[in-house]
Amino acid sequence: MEKTLSVNAGSSSLKWQLYEMPEEKVIAKGIFERIGLPDSVATAKIDGQAHVRKQKIVDHLQAVLLLMDTLIHFNLVDDFREITGVGHRVVAGGEFFKKSALVTPEVLKQIKSISHLAPLHNPANAAGIEAFLKLLPDAVSVAVFDTAFHTTMPEKAFRYPIPNQYYEKYAVRKYGAHGTSHMYVSQEAAKILGKPVEELKLITAHIGNGASISAIDGGKSVDTSMGFTPLGGVMMGTRSGEMDASVIPYLIANDPELNDAQDVIDMFNNRSGIKGVSEVTSDMRDLQDARLSGNKNAILAYEMFVDRLKKYISQYFGVLNGADALIFTAGIGENDEDVRRDVVQGLSWFGMEIIPELNVRGAVGDISTPESTVKVLVVPTDEELVIARDVEKFKKELKK
Numbered sequence: 296m297e298k299t300l301s302v303n304a305g306s307s308s309l310k311w312q313l314y315e316m317p318e319e320k321v322i323a324k325g326i327f328e329r330i331g332l333p334d335s336v337a338t339a340k341i342d343g344q345a346h347v348r349k350q351k352i353v354d355h356l357q358a359v360l361l362l363m364d365t366l367i368h369f370n371l372v373d374d375f376r377e378i379t380g381v382g383h384r385v386v387a388g389g390e391f392f393k394k395s396a397l398v399t400p401e402v403l404k405q406i407k408s409i410s411h412l413a414p415l416h417n418p419a420n421a422a423g424i425e426a427f428l429k430l431l432p433d434a435v436s437v438a439v440f441d442t443a444f445h446t447t448m449p450e451k452a453f454r455y456p457i458p459n460q461y462y463e464k465y466a467v468r469k470y471g472a473h474g475t476s477h478m479y480v481s482q483e484a485a486k487i488l489g490k491p492v493e494e495l496k497l498i499t500a501h502i503g504n505g506a507s508i509s510a511i512d513g514g515k516s517v518d519t520s521m522g523f524t525p526l527g528g529v530m531m532g533t534r535s536g537e538m539d540a541s542v543i544p545y546l547i548a549n550d551p552e553l554n555d556a557q558d559v560i561d562m563f564n565n566r567s568g569i570k571g572v573s574e575v576t577s578d579m580r581d582l583q584d585a586r587l588s589g590n591k592n593a594i595l596a597y598e599m600f601v602d603r604l605k606k607y608i609s610q611y612f613g614v615l616n617g618a619d620a621l622i623f624t625a626g627i628g629e630n631d632e633d634v635r636r637d638v639v640q641g642l643s644w645f646g647m648e649i650i651p652e653l654n655v656r657g658a659v660g661d662i663s664t665p666e667s668t669v670k671v672l673v674v675p676t677d678e679e680l681v682i683a684r685d686v687e688k689f690k691k692e693l694k695k
C-alpha cells in the first residue's frame with residue numbers, strides 16, 4: 296500500500312497526517328502543539344483513539360524526530376519505504392513559486408534563500424524537508440506554498456505605496472500566507488452554501504497562532520492581511536500585526552536593549568501580540584482563562600485581538616463591495632466561540648447575526664440566522680489534505 300505523509304509546520308505547532316492515496320483515507324494524524332512553550336504536548340490519533348503525551352518539545356526539528364518515532368512506535372509503517380510521497384507546507388514561496396514544486400536541491404536552496412519572507416516558518420519548513428529527504432530518499436517530496444493561492448491578487452492590492460524601484464529591485468510587496476487554508480475553506484464554504492465558488496464573494500478568517508484574513512472573489516484571492524512576511528495584518532499570538540514603521544528607529548534610539556532594526560522586528564514577531572500585551576501567554580486557551588479570572592492585561596489583549604479582526608474583516612467588505620459569507624477557521628476560528636461572537640456582534644451592521652446555540656465549540660457549518668444577509672460559517676481547515684492532493688498530482692505526473 297502506498298502512503299503519503301503531509302507535514303504542516305506552523306509557528307507553534309507541527310501537524311501531520313498519513314494517508315492512503317489516492318483514496319484520501321486518513322491512516323493516522325497528529326499534532327505537536329505549543330512547541331517552544333513550557334507545556335508542549337504530542338497527540339496522535341490512530342484508529343479513532345487519541346494518544347496524548349506531555350513532553351518538552353523545544354523546536355520543530357525535535358517534532359520531526361518525534362514524528363518519525365511515532366510512525367514506528369504505532370506500527371504505522373513497517374518500513375519507511377512504504378511512504379512514497381511526502382508533502383511539506385512551506386510558508387513563503389516569494390516570486391519564485393506560483394504553485395507547488397517537486398523538491399530538488401535547487402528548490403530547497405530557493406526556499407532557504409527567501410527565509411527573510413517568513414523568518415518564523417521557512418527555516419523550520421526547510422529543516423523538515425531536509426530531515427525527510429534523509430529518511431525517505433526515494434519518496435516524492437513536494438513543497439506546497441502558503442503564498443501560491445494569493446498570487447492572483449491584483450497589483451493595486453499587493454504593491455506597497457513606496458517608490459517603484461523597491462519592488463522592481465527587491466520584490467518588496469505583499470505575499471500573504473495561509474493560502475492553502477483560505478483556498479480550502481472557501482471551496483468547502485461554497486459546498487455548504489450550495490453555489491459554485493465562482494459566484495461567491497467570501498471573507499475567510501484563518502485565526503490560529505498566526506492569523507490572516509482574506510478577500511476571495513469568485514474563488515480567487517484578491518487581498519489578504521499578511522504582507523511581505525507573516526508579521527503583517529491582524530494581531531496574533533506573538534506577533535504585533537500591522538505597525539507604523541516609524542516606531543522602529545524611535546525605539547532603537549531610545550531603548551538600550553533594542554540595538555538595530557532586527558531587534559525590533561524580533562520583538563514584533565516573538566514578544567508581541569497576545570503574549571506582549573497579556574504578559575501571561577501567547578495561547579488563546581490560556582488567555583481566555585486569564586481574562587475570565589479578571590486579569591486586566593489579558594482583558595485588554597483580548598479586546599485588542601477582536602478589534603483588529605473586526606477592522607480587517609470590515610476592510611474586505613469594502614474590497615469586495617459586500618460579501619456572501621464570513622468564514623471562521625484554524626485553531627481559534629474553529630474552537631473559540633467568544634471570539635466568533637464578539638467579532639460578529641461587533642460587525643452586525645454589515646448584516647451578520649449568529650444563532651447562539653449553534654455557536655458552540657466544535658461547531659461546523661452555517662451558524663447564522665436565516666435573516667443574516669451575510670452568512671457566518673465555521674469550516675475546519677485541512678491544509679494537510681490539500682498538501683496530500685498536490686503530492687498525488689506529482690506522483691501521477693512522474694509515473695507518466
Ligand SMILES: Nc1ncnc2c1ncn2[C@@H]1O[C@H](COP(=O)(O)OP(=O)(O)O)[C@@H](O)[C@H]1O
Nearest residue numbers: 305307308503504505578579580625626627630
Ligand atoms: N479549544 C480551543 N479554544 C480556544 N482556542 C483554541 C482551542 N484550541 C486551540 N486554540 C487556539 O488556537 C491557536 C493555535 O491555532 P493553530 O491553527 O493550531 O496554530 P498554528 O498553526 O499557527 O500553530 C492557539 O492560540 C490555541 O490556543
Ligand SMILES: CC(=O)OP(=O)(O)O
Nearest residue numbers: 305306472503505525
Ligand atoms: C503563516 C503563519 O503565520 O502560519 P501559522 O499560523 O501556521 O503560524
Ligand SMILES: [Mg+2]
Nearest residue numbers: 305306503625
Ligand atoms: Mg497554522
